[in-house]
Amino acid sequence: MLPNAAIPMVPAGQVALALSARFGKNAPAIGGGLTWRVFSAKPDSSGSYRLVKEDTSAAPTLVLPAGPYIVHVGFGLATAVKPVNLLGPTVHQEFDLPAGALRMEGRVGNVRIPAGQISFDVYKGSQFEPGGDRRPIAERVATGNVVVVPAGTYHITSNYGDANSVVRSDIRVEAGKLTDVTVTHRAAAITLKLVTEKGGEALANTAWSVLTPGGDVIKESIGAFPRVILAEGEYRAIARNEGKVYEREFKVVTGVDGDVEVLAR
Numbered sequence: 001m002l003p004n005a006a007i008p009m010v011p012a013g014q015v016a017l018a019l020s021a022r023f024g025k026n027a028p029a030i031g032g033g034l035t036w037r038v039f040s041a042k043p044d045s046s047g048s049y050r051l052v053k054e055d056t057s058a059a060p061t062l063v064l065p066a067g068p069y070i071v072h073v074g075f076g077l078a079t080a081v082k083p084v085n086l087l088g089p090t091v092h093q094e095f096d097l098p099a100g101a102l103r104m105e106g107r108v109g110n111v112r113i114p115a116g117q118i119s120f121d122v123y124k125g126s127q128f129e130p131g132g133d134r135r136p137i138a139e140r141v142a143t144g145n146v147v148v149v150p151a152g153t154y155h156i157t158s159n160y161g162d163a164n165s166v167v168r169s170d171i172r173v174e175a176g177k178l179t180d181v182t183v184t185h186r187a188a189a190i191t192l193k194l195v196t197e198k199g200g201e202a203l204a205n206t207a208w209s210v211l212t213p214g215g216d217v218i219k220e221s222i223g224a225f226p227r228v229i230l231a232e233g234e235y236r237a238i239a240r241n242e243g244k245v246y247e248r249e250f251k252v253v254t255g256v257d258g259d260v261e262v263l264a265r
Helices: none
Strands: 016-023 034-040 051-053 062-064 068-077 078-086 090-096 100-107 118-122 137-141 147-152 152-160 165-173 178-184 187-195 207-210 215-222 229-231 232-240 244-252 257-265
Touching: 016 034, 016 068, 016 078, 034 062, 051 062, 062 068, 068 090, 078 090, 078 147, 100 118, 100 152, 100 165, 137 147, 147 152, 152 178, 152 229, 165 178, 165 229, 187 244, 215 229, 229 232, 232 257, 244 257
Parallel strands: 016 090, 100 178, 187 257
Antiparallel strands: 016 062, 034 051, 034 068, 068 078, 100 147, 118 137, 118 152, 152 165, 187 229, 207 215, 207 232, 232 244
């Protein structure tokens, strides 16, 4: 348990509330990253609970008028709430917050995917659990960023680029520990070009569609040489320029970035 700051002088009718949090029973104290909020115990006429005090210290001591309150502590996405009745000169309250941290990165083979090209969404529970709330609890988390969550099972969706390179993974987060997750993508970055001859200049104002062999549209864009990240597999590129349509089939191999040229003829 972290030592609270020295108990201040408490005026008559006031009570010192010493707060601390730990990762669980018989677990270490949480040394930072906490947000404490103390609310009135009774709602006002609008039904809201008035915020009385807020503090971001690891183990604050708050001086408040005697009486009942509701204390809320947040640590990332983990929270705990307790009703507290302040009687006597000092009241000590310790909160259990069984939370852990999650840090993610993506790779193609042994190559780390640069920040800005990949993001992660975090969901409660396993991806194989039927039904349930499928809204993410954390969205578009960048590579290397730390997300604090209650201990438990989660699944993450890793989005490399903005086309179809998506990987889903189940993970387990333990209280008081940082869980590092590396997601491996089988994909490559492809640059599309419409040219009049092999190795020629790309034609501007070209509208592009990338389709699966079955005809499903994976990505659409406009430009002389758009770059698209695609999962490993076979595709068909369709280019539209000045009222004419050109196409080419191509294959994506994991980790093999390159150009796909469509001949305008």
